[in-house]
Structures are given as C-alpha cells and as structure tokens.
C-alpha cells in the first residue's frame with residue numbers, strides 16, 4: 001500500500017488498529033460487491049449496523065458511547081472507507097460529522113442521550129438537510145422556515161441532494177426561524193415519520209451511485225420546542241458541521257486515489273503488450289511516478305491538518321485548502337489510473353472509473369471546488385469575491 005514517505009511509522013497503536021480494522025472491513029465486506037451496488041444504484045444497507053459495531057461513526061467525539069480517538073485515527077478511517085467507495089465514506093461522514101457532531105456540539109442533554117448512542121451504533125440513521133433546490137453554494141439564502149406554534153414550531157420548505165434522507169430516522173434540518181426578529185438559521189431534529197415529511201429518492205445519478213440520495217419535503221411539519229438544537233443560532237451551525245465533514249473528505253479522497261493507484265500499479269505489472277508488462281514502458285512509469293507523488297503530497301497535507309485539528313489550531317480555511325486540493329488530486333489521478341487500464345478500465349471490475357465518477361460528487365458537495373477557491377481567495381487577500 002502506497003506510503004512513500006513512511007507516515008505509518010508515526011502512527012500509534014490505536015491509530016494502526018483503527019486503520020487496519022477499516023481496511024479489513026473494506027476488503028471483506030465492501031470490495032466484493034461494490035461494483036454491483038454501483039451498477040444497481042444501491043447502498044449495502046446491511047453494513048450500516050456493522051459499521052456502527054466497529055465504531056465507524058464519529059469515533060472522534062467524546063462520551064455517549066464515542067471513544068474520542070485521535071483526529072489522525074478518524075482521518076485514517078475515512079481514508080480506508082473511501083478506498084472502498086466514496087459512497088461508503090459519505091455514509092459515515094454524514095452520520096458522524098453532519099448528524100452526530102451537531103447533536104454533540106449544540107444539542108440538549110436529552111437530545112444527546114436520545115440520539116448519540118443509537119446513531120453511533122448504526123441503530124438509527126441520520127441525514128443533514130441544508131441544500132435547497134434554489135440554494136446550493138449560497139445556503140444562507142435558504143427559504144425553508146419555521147414559525148413558532150404553541151409549544152413548538154411548524155416547518156415548511158424543501159431540501160434536496162440529501163445523502164441518506166430516504167433511509168433516515170432523523171434529519172437535522174436547517175431553517176430560518178421567522179418568529180425571531182433577525183430570522184436566524186436554527187437546527188431542528190425532525191423525525192422522518194412526522195406528518196408532512198417526505199423523503200423521495202433521487203434516481204439516475206451517474207456519480208456516487210452506491211449511496212442513497214434524496215429530498216426532504218416539509219409541509220406544515222410540527223416539531224416540539226425540545227427538537228430545536230439549543231446551542232447554536234445562525235449560519236455558524238451548519239458551517240461548523242461542514243468543517244468537520246470536509247476534514248473527513250480531505251482524508252477520504254486520498255483513499256480513493258490510493259486505491260485507483262494500486263489497481264493501476266498492479267495492472268502495469270500484470271498486463272503484457274509488445275512482449276512484456278506495460279509497466280516497463282517509460283510512459284506508464286511516468287504516470288505511476290506522478291500519481292504516487294501527488295497522492296503523497298495530499299497525504300502530507302491531511303496528516304498536517306490532523307495535527308492542527310488535534311491541538312485546536314485548525315481553521316476552516318485550512319480545511320478548504322485540503323478538501324480543494326485533495327479532491328482535485330484524486331479526481332485527476334483516478335482518471336489517469338483508469339487510462340492505464342485500457343478497455344478494462346471502463347468496467348466495474350476495476351475501481352478507478354467508479355472512483356472517478358464518484359469524485360465528481362465529492363468535488364461538488366461540501367462546498368464546490370470553486371467555492372473553496374473563493375474562501376481561500378478571501379483569506380489570502382481580505383477581499384470577498386462571492387458576488
């Protein structure tokens with residue numbers, strides 16, 4: 001497995017154990033069927049509780065059943081899951097960073113006790129509803145709103161492109177509270193079996209096919225006051241969750257690229273043309289050398305990000321640079337790996353084209369590549385270029 005600058009040597013025992021557990025899980029339970037799931041457009045839902053048992057959902061949180069592992073261990077976990085498939089890592093990212101994290105950071109004691117243990121175990125599934133049909137890159141323009149009503153709120157609006165919504169028990173829905181003066185964005189825990197909630201599946205995706213994506217329709221949905229996340233108000237709520245999830249993506253993308261690289265490296269020694277393995281041609285060696293270099297640079301950025309996060313010095317802009325760079329790297333390298341596999345490379349028998357297609361989504365969600373460019377541009381110049 002590519003580890004060109006021997007990063008493994010710096011891992012502690014727990015980090016190795018978590019990485020190896022995830023790697024074995026992917027080898028045994030994911031790789032054999034993932035091509036078929038990708039073709040069928042299905043997610044291996046039977047793995048959801050198994051991933052919970054193995055501690056794959058937000059193990060970097062503390063308490064309520066979460067072991068508070070290091071940020072490097074969490075990153076390695078995301079890397080191994082995405083080496084299996086970006087859809088698998090998306091499942092763990094959404095459940096952990098976008099649902100458990102806001103409940104852990106901003107929830108009431110009762111909300112934490114109710115949801116964190118069962119989400120952590122994979123006994124319940126959650127989703128994160130921020131994007132709307134008319135508001136993707138600019139979620140602060142959201143139209144979904146809540147109005148105070150007796151002891152609770154009535155929600156109306158529509159969310160789209162929501163990972164896992166059709167199989168979720170609970171949705172973290174971000175909506176503007178129209179009953180308050182400055183209509184702040186608030187987080188609401190919406191059980192999906194409430195009257196007025198619909199979660200239609202989005203079909204016909206050509207990317208992230210082994211992941212369930214849907215909408216959330218909210219038509220006069222009543223939620224009691226105790227379903228509001230009390231600890232946060234404003235866009236800081238959803239944006240802080242995205243920082244957590246993007247951290248996992250910066251690591252995960254490296255896993256997808258590494259898996260594509262390993263397939264190409266293997267193929268280069270197995271496949272004979274003109275009387276010998278294609279790996280003896282300088283053209284193919286150039287591709288492998290460049291791939292290995294780009295993956296190694298992205299690994300280094302991810303490891304550094306983990307150090308910054310661990311000591312509390314990670315800024316959202318650090319995450320933007322890492323997500324932006326590492327996903328672009330993975331998207332480019334998966335394409336080159338695909339190319340090295342010739343005709344076989346366009347089938348689901350090999351991973352590179354599946355990774356390549358998945359990475360189109362990863363490049364787009366959690367802030368598009370362009371939006372992270374603007375975040376970095378603003379950080380570097382002090383000037384905003386969004387509008």
Ligand SMILES: Cc1cc2nc3c(=O)[nH]c(=O)nc-3n(C[C@H](O)[C@H](O)[C@H](O)COP(=O)(O)OP(=O)(O)OC[C@H]3O[C@@H](n4cnc5c(N)ncnc54)[C@H](O)[C@@H]3O)c2cc1C
Pocket residue numbers: 094127128129130131134135136137138160161162163164207208213361364365366367368369370371374385386387
């Ligand atoms: C498979 C999948 C799963 C997803 N899961 C979730 C989820 O679980 N929860 C959730 O809330 N959302 C989810 N999303 C939504 C995702 O976050 C959005 O698609 C993303 O934020 C982009 O929004 P948009 O698609 O509306 O594109 P738009 O915002 O309409 O952007 C279109 C294009 O315009 C560019 N653009 C936009 N604004 C600017 C600007 N100011 N300057 C320059 N260029 C600009 C963009 O970079 C992009 O190229 C998911 C998306 C996909 C595809």
